[in-house]
Amino acid sequence: MNNIGNKIADHNLEDSVKELPNGLIELKMHVAKTFFNAVINFNRSQVRSSCKINVPPRDQEPYIKITGKSLENVTEVKEQIELLIANERNKVKSNHFYGMIVSGCVRENFIKFKEEILNARLPGINENLFRSDSHLHITFGICTPEDDIEEAKVINVLQSCGEFLHDLKTPFKLHVKGLKFKGANPSAVKTLRANIDCPDLCKFGDRCVKRFIKSGLGIKGFSSGTKTVHVALMDSDQSGRSKRSTTNTFDAREILRRWGDYDFDIGVVSVVTSFVMTLVVILLLVCNSRAIADGTDVWTELLKLIN
Numbered sequence: 426m427n428n429i430g431n432k433i434a435d436h437n438l439e440d441s442v443k444e445l446p447n448g449l450i451e452l453k454m455h456v457a458k459t460f461f462n463a464v465i466n467f468n469r470s471q472v473r474s475s476c477k478i479n480v481p482p483r484d485q486e487p488y489i490k491i492t493g494k495s496l497e498n499v500t501e502v503k504e505q506i507e508l509l510i511a512n513e514r515n516k517v518k519s520n521h522f523y524g525m526i527v528s529g530c531v532r533e534n535f536i537k538f539k540e541e542i543l544n545a546r547l548p549g550i551n552e553n554l555f556r557s558d559s560h561l562h563i564t565f566g567i568c569t570p571e572d573d574i575e576e577a578k579v580i581n582v583l584q585s586c587g588e589f590l591h592d593l594k595t596p597f598k599l600h601v602k603g604l605k606f607k608g609a610n611p612s613a614v615k616t617l618r619a620n621i622d623c624p625d626l627c628k629f630g631d632r633c634v635k636r637f638i639k640s641g642l643g644i645k646g647f648s649s650g651t652k653t654v655h656v657a658l659m660d661s662d663q664s665g666r667s668k669r670s671t672t673n674t675f676d677a678r679e680i681l682r683r684w685g686d687y688d689f690d691i692g693v694v695s696v697v698t699s700f701v702m703t704l705v706v707i708l709l710l711v712c713n714s715r716a717i718a719d720g721t722d723v724w725t726e727l728l729k730l731i732n
Contacts, residue, residue: 449493452493460509522567525694526694532692563655563656604620619689
């Protein structure tokens with residue numbers, strides 16, 4: 426079994442329910458230790474609750490136990506805890522995202538695009554602003570796995586997304602053309618992106634995002650969008666400037682004037698059902714902000730994961 430399979434097999438990913446000798450019902454559920462304090466505070470506030478919540482010490486496995494008189498009672502408390510965790514999860518900074526890698530001719534044309542702009546010697550534009558060509562990707566959404574068990578759950582979610590391909594035309598053909606940015610001021614741009622025209626890929630991404638949100642591991646406040654997707658080409662956060670700076674932007678006016686309709690060609694993304702989401706798994710587990718910062722090549726790390 427490969428490393429990904431081992432990660433899933435090593436953990437019990439499902440909640441368990443059993444009847445105790447005294448007739449009470451016990452529900453056991455995983456809760457990442459990041460959220461223990463929130464659950465403890467919740468438990469203290471439930472003075473009239475018909476259920477007892479046991480949170481284990483931090484040196485033990487991260488499974489809490491809810492004990493009550495009936496299945497309905499413990500299930501109700503479980504749902505309240507899940508809602509609590511979902512709210513707390515939105516406060517957690519995540520370095521994990523899921524999406525698809527862009528390669529082939531689009532990657533090659535990005536290198537040419539970068540060279541053309543650098544050769545133009547535009548004021549304030551330097552190589553550090555450009556994304557690495559080995560890290561070009563389409564982001565569907567972000568998620569916040571807080572321990573190995575949640576990472577295993579994320580992998581299960583990713584693999585289940587393969588069923589969304591049955592009515593879509595694959596391999597996906599992406600026409601990458603034209604530049605855009607978020608905001609209204611082209612002289613103060615944080616991220617410069619390329620447009621992607623591929624309706625089926627948009628549908629696939631939208632379905633993946635909805636499944637992640639439903640799983641409780643996705644973040645509702647972030648999505649690449651249900652109608653459009655894009656690939657980031659230049660990012661002021663790549664430049665080494667302080668992320669706390671309010672002027673962490675670059676002037677993209679001349680780039681937009683000269684290269685605004687740049688055609689990166691039509692790229693093909695093949696998604697094989699039996700191998701589905703392997704590219705996404707690598708993005709999730711390896712190509713987080715730390716890996717991007719140290720220049721890790723996602724293809725090298727992909728081979729490590731699947732071998």
